[in-house]
Amino acid sequence: MKSFIGAVKVLACVVPHCSALLAPLDNAIAEKQSQDDIVWSEHLTEAFKSAQAAVASSQTITLPKPDT
Numbered sequence: 001m002k003s004f005i006g007a008v009k010v011l012a013c014v015v016p017h018c019s020a021l022l023a024p025l026d027n028a029i030a031e032k033q034s035q036d037d038i039v040w041s042e043h044l045t046e047a048f049k050s051a052q053a054a055v056a057s058s059q060t061i062t063l064p065k066p067d068t
Helices: 001-011 018-029 042-056
Strands: none
Touching: 001 018, 001 042, 018 042
């Protein structure tokens, strides 16, 4: 889950309302160790699917080269 959240945050500039989408997921892992199980509620599953959909429909970004 931490890896997924991190990957989505990298795309935050092209994912509208990124922090709001990830808030339930962030809260679910707050103060947990990596080996701890996550309790998947219907709300948490929906938040995960919404974040996946937001990333899938994001815009392409291009980073400029420093020498141009």
